[in-house]
Amino acid sequence: MLKPEDFAYLRQLLKDRSGLALSEDKGYLITTRLRPIIEDHGLKDLSGLVAQMRSHRGGEIIDQVVDAMTTNESLFFRDSKPFEALISMMLPKLCAARGHGRPIRIWCAAASTGQEPYSIAIMLEENAARFAGHPIEILGTDLSRAALGRAQMGEYTAFEVGRGMPQHYLDRYFQATGHKHYVIAPKIRSRVCFQPRNLLEPFDGLGPFDIVFCRNVLIYFDRPTKANVLERIAQTMPADGYLVLGGPETTLGLTAMFARHPDWRNVYVRTAASSGPLAMDRICA
Secondary structure, three states, rough: OOOHHHHHHHHHHHHHHHHOOOOHHHHHHHHHHHHOOOOOOOOOHHHHHHHHHHOOOOOHHHHHHHHHHHHOOOOOOHHHHHHHHEEEEEEEHHHHOOOOOEEEEEOOOOOOOHHHHHHHHHHHOOOOOOOOOOOEEEEEEEEOHHHHHHHHHHHHEEEOOOOOOOHHHHHHHEEEEOOOOEEEOHHHHHOOOEEEEHHHHOOOOOOOOEEEEEEHHHOOOOOHHHHHHHHHHHOOOOOEEEEEEEEOOOOOOOOOOOOOOOOOOOEEEOOOOOOOOOOOOOOOO
16 A cells, blocks of 8 residues: 555655656556566565665665656657658758758657657658758657667567558668567667756756657646746757647647747747857767
């Protein structure tokens, strides 16, 4: 049984560490998702886990708890419209505005195990001739180091590639292994860099980004946290940048720095210039 004091502790820790705002009726999620950690550490129950977390030796377990509680599900080509908008509208406009030679930079701000940035990389490879002469960089970040470790490997199960991956892309850009896994082609993997980043922390060393995908993560934050994250994302973008959110997400009532694109659902445009010049940093060290 989840004791009220244990739930209060876990709820506050998750809010502070990841922005995850658990309502009072979500205690079952804690019980379900943390059970494997309790068993792995040979603990009796959730109270024992909380006691370990509170101890001076609890740092590693805290990381495991945060990782288990934050949602890492991702699909290849999840909701096709943002990828269509990327190729048919966002990149052509940015390429025309930037001219040849200047990198266009894309940030996947909740990259999880890599399906979203690799989907973007595949679309870029498919349209390589169209955007020739315009270097395009992709950065994927996530709170979970375990998820990013999988992303960097670029290896997925048959179930994972079966969720959204068109068969012709699977044939073209993946190599099947002997244990029914698929490894993404080196030319796609090399297009993406990954870094561990917490959206609650300063974005020092990041940016500028012409396009930011931040999909299906704001829904887990409370309103003040959503507004704060959006404002700081805006500060990493030039005045003509694009923000892509998930289906149920919006900037309405949270910030005036983005406006909904008139033609593309879940695409937002910057409405105000940054307060100062944006420094150009390399995505990959």
